[in-house]
Amino acid sequence: MFRNALEPWHLVLILAVLVLLFGSKKLPDMARGLGKSMRILKSETKAMKAEAVAESPERPRATADAGRE
Incomplete structure (x- = not known):
């Protein structure tokens, strides 16, 4: 539906406006x-x-690795 939604002539028209x-x-x-x-x-x-990374508690690696085995 939006395959060719923004073609070069669309940009020219927007710039002109x-x-x-x-x-x-x-x-x-x-x-x-x-x-x-x-x-x-x-x-x-x-x-x-x-800030979000610094505030978040670190997950223990043992639980994260346990699911892979």
Whole structure:
């Protein structure tokens, strides 16, 4: 159903609509802001994962290995 959902002409159409809506001067600023937001989100996600790993108690290896035998 969604086999060829996003073809190159779709991207061109989306870009054209963005240029018409926001103008060519604001697009670089918007892209920069989006990039900064993605970097912040990525670093926060990594920090949350590291915190979750540090807080979780370690499982004993004997029980994990016992199921394989």
